């Protein structure tokens with residue numbers, strides 16, 4: 458296959474959107490290059506389970522090369538997309554992890570699905586004290602912090618300082634925040650219950666801060682109420698109408714109900730609030746004149762192309778899509794949206810190669826799911842509102858179904874079955890930075 462004999466497609470991002478776009482072009486007469494700065498696809502909906510020791514990293518990530526080893530028209534390239542030259546139709550690249558990469562690659566069609574990242578409401582300095590669970594690396598940091606906090610509490614004699622170690626603050630009560638809070642509560646109340654001698658992990662406080670007046674605002678209010686009840690039953694304290702005004706090494710300061718300011722002493726803060734689009738969205742906006750919103754999402758045309766550049770498509774968390782009347786629609790920042798858009802992008806390329814037209818993108822909303830803990834979840838499926846065991850089983854099946862890799866599905870199924878009956882978590886390891894910092898400090902307080 459020579460460089461110019463086939464239509465050259467470059468896909469940026471092997472996440473949910475990019476993966477589907479690439480899979481959808483497996484039989485197309487194209488030469489495809491999938492560029493990602495990681496060598497694996499990450500199943501983000503389960504990173505919080507890595508952060509709480511329920512699953513191991515390898516069970517929710519799958520090497521991109523393994524996924525596409527039999528897709529003959531596809532090459533995987535480990536590199537970071539740094540810029541786009543629309544005139545020359547070239548994607549500029551930067552090497553990652555010391556692995557050499559070409560400085561640019563040419564394309565006939567470019568599909569960009571760079572995702573999003575957490576935003577700290579303009580206070581990037583808070584990220585030093587409040588980790589998020591979007592990447593595998595940060596999920597592992599959170600895991601180490603949580604486990605190290607219990608260890609430090611065990612060694613701490615001062616009751617106030619011990620209480621701070623045993624206070625866990627989660628900022629943002631969307632699905633990720635709710636899931637994190639529920640998992641930490643189960644860790645403290647079930648898994649670690651008999652593991653310590655000086656402390657009782659069940660005395661840990663888990664605070665879930667939310668600026669709105671209910672948890673899970675993307676769900677109907679009745680399901681928010683049920684989720685709140687389930688959280689309280691697990692031992693989580695939801696603090697609603699609570700806006701974070703500062704985060705530092707000693708805890709968080711919140712403004713409650715827009716009036717009083719409250720200080721919460723805590724050594725573990727997990728960030729699960731607002732997201733901002735990949736910087737690639739802003740760059741595409743700059744280059745094409747497409748408008749970006751406050752969350753950095755670029756507005757694409759109804760067929761996911763950039764204005765004036767039908768050869769460039771963008772999708773997933775980083776875009777809004779214009780409707781027939783020109784108004785951009787913000788779809789939920791969830792995997793099904795990115796996956797449907799990825800499949801649509803593949804279909805559009807296949808049609809173009811055959812000289813056919815494709816109707817605008819249409820999103821089919823299949824519902825909304827969030828889990829809280831063992832046998833507790835909420836589901837809103839086309840108006841059908843479920844909670845409790847049935848919603849939880851639906852959540853399990855959906856997540857196992859979409860997890861990439863047969864081996865991972867089997868492993869996760871076994872892990873979940875064992876944990877369900879034993880309340881255990883096999884991946885409770887303190888690794889990386891937290892472990893090293895503790896070893897260097899050689900003191901009871903575990904630096905963050």
Ligand SMILES: Cc1cc2nc3c(=O)[nH]c(=O)nc-3n(C[C@H](O)[C@H](O)[C@H](O)COP(=O)(O)OP(=O)(O)OC[C@H]3O[C@@H](n4cnc5c(N)ncnc54)[C@H](O)[C@@H]3O)c2cc1C
Nearest residue numbers: 470472473474494501502537538572773774790791792795
């Ligand atoms: C903690 C968490 C929990 C979630 N839970 C759920 C859930 O339960 N259900 C649900 O439906 N959705 C959930 N989501 C949302 C869902 O994961 C996203 O909507 C989805 O991943 C978006 O897909 P995407 O393709 O746009 O981006 P991503 O899946 O994030 O993929 C982006 C890819 O692009 C790569 N990349 C980025 N920039 C570059 C660059 N410059 N060069 C090269 N590569 C680059 C990244 O490495 C990544 O592989 C969750 C998200 C998070 C963070």
